[in-house]
């Protein structure tokens with residue numbers, strides 16, 4: 092699950108629909124049984140922009156592998172699987188992620204996870220489909 096979390100970096104980090112099991116301690120103001128609200132497809136673009144800016148530390152408008160890698164705590168597992176995912180996101184193969192590449196990838200993941208096609212993903216869908224979608228999109232799972 093660790094690799095999935097890292098690879099889904101933006102997607103999971105910005106989403107109230109955590110792909111991880113919900114940690115009740117992390118949301119003391121919310122009853123543990125209460126699922127977070129679904130995340131709509133419209134939220135993905137703006138959320139990814141924010142995430143992109145947070146990681147683009149040299150502000151050149153691209154995420155380099157170094158910038159991407161740095162966000163992941165030097166996890167050795169990330170060195171291999173993370174690079175595979177990065178290369179999948181880098182659709183024009185210039186070894187850096189443009190904003191649009193990151194947004195497009197997230198939307199592809201979103202559409203895969205949203206298996207009832209209602210334009211929103213619930214926590215249940217994330218947990219049920221997150222790993223499978225990651226695998227089908229990149230060939231990498233946990």
Ligand SMILES: [Ca+2]
Nearest residue numbers: 147151153154
């Ligand atoms: Ca950059």
Ligand SMILES: [Ca+2]
Nearest residue numbers: 181185187188
């Ligand atoms: Ca690129």
